[in-house]
Amino acid sequence: MEFKTLKNFDVEELLSVFNLSFSDYVVPFHLTRELLNFKIATEKIDLSLSVGAFEDDKLVGFILQAEKIENGVGIAYNAGTGVIPEGRGKGLVRKMYDFIIPLLKERNINTLVLEVIDGNQKAIRAYENLGFTIVRRLLCFNGNINSIENNSEIIIKELTDFQWETFRSFRDIEPSWQGSDFVLKDMKKDCTILGAFKGEKLVGYTIYNSIVRKIYQVAVDKNHRKQGIATVLFDAIKNDINGQAVSLNNVDEISEDTSSFLSKIGLENKVSQFEMKRTF
Template identity: 70%
Template sequence: MEFKTLANTSIDEILSAFNQSFSDYVVPFHLTREVLISKIAAEKLDMNISVGAFDDGKLVSFILQSEKVENGEKTIYNGGTGVVPESRGKGLVRKMYDFIIPVLKERNANTLLLEVIEGNQPAIRAYENLGFTIVRRLLCFNGSIQQGKENAEVSIKDLNDFQWGLLCSFWDIEPSWQGSVFVLEPMPENYVTLGAYIDEKLVGYIIYGPAAKKIYQFAVDKNYRNRGIGTKLFNAVKERNAGQTIALNNVDESSENTSKFLSEKIGLNNWLSQFEMKRPI
């Protein structure tokens, strides 16, 4: 078994190993080549710090990773770990981390970060044995947006000027990796980004990716809540996407108001929960 980064591994090799690994997952799924390329770009995954296990030259296990520097701390995000069924039980995830951690230390990385489905006990135990600890529980929602009552004084416009300092001031909770400012900056051109205004004042916003049918961020100014602003933003997304089902992943469960709004006002279903886990390098 050989361990090395994925810097010289083709997309098709990674795709084959990815789909084999997740064919019998807790939530089975299958990616196309285009969707994998989009995932790598959207999550800023870096093949130079991603790692694979190769058996006779064939990729049989992988960890896809990205790197973020924020507030002087360098975090390495695990955007996907997989082991093809016939190579399980060989401790490959631990061996891949044993290989890549010295590389990450050379890059002065501080923290490893990942998400794991709440019901996936074998994976949770494996990561705990590797030194990871659960730091928060994240709720995942999906479904069709139910049309809500609108506030006539709220106008919706395309949002082109991302004053992140202002937008972040609307937050109650920190987005997970996929919805972080690091991942969204610069904002992909194909995303729908809308602002809600009252008397020309920005009081809320929403960011939607039509290709993945995902909402990555939404928030309302704390001084303007319970006035139908969030409802109007979701109604606008419903109009733009012709009522297709959407997903909104990784809402911190500590924000009870957000989860209640999504389920009761927007009509989305909390179909899955994940744990965010961290460990120091």
């Protein structure tokens, strides 16, 4: 067994191994080449920081990773770990981490972050044995948005840029990696940014991708809640995507008002994840 980074590795071969690895996952899914390229781009996956396990020169396992520096702390995000069925039971995930951690340390990275499906006890135990601990539970919602009576005083306008300082002041919880400011700041061309205005004042916003129908962020000014502002924002999203189903992943479970609202407008929480961290 050989371990090396995936720098310059063929994406088509990675796609084949990715889909085989996740074909019997707790929540099975399948990516096209276009979607894998989109994942690599939008989640800032760096193949030179990602690692593969090779047997007879064939990829049998991988960890896809991205990195950022936040408040002086170097963080590596695990955007996907997979091992093909025939390669399991050989401790490959531990061996891949053993290989890549020295490279991460050279880049002043000392924190690892990942998400694992709630209920996937085998994976949770495996990551705990690797030194990861659960830091929060994240709820994943999807479904069709219901139209309900909304506040006619609120005007929705498309914004040309991210207003991060204002947006952050509206939020109670921090988004996970995929919906973080760090990831979204380079995705403006792929996103629609809507602002909810009461008069001339911005009182709410949402950021979403209408092609993949994914909502990344939504928040309302703390001083203007319970006024139907989020309802107006979601109604605008519904109209933009012609009533098709949407997803909003990784809502921190401590935000009970958010969960209640999403359920009220028709989205369902069918899957949840644990965010796990390890420092070294």
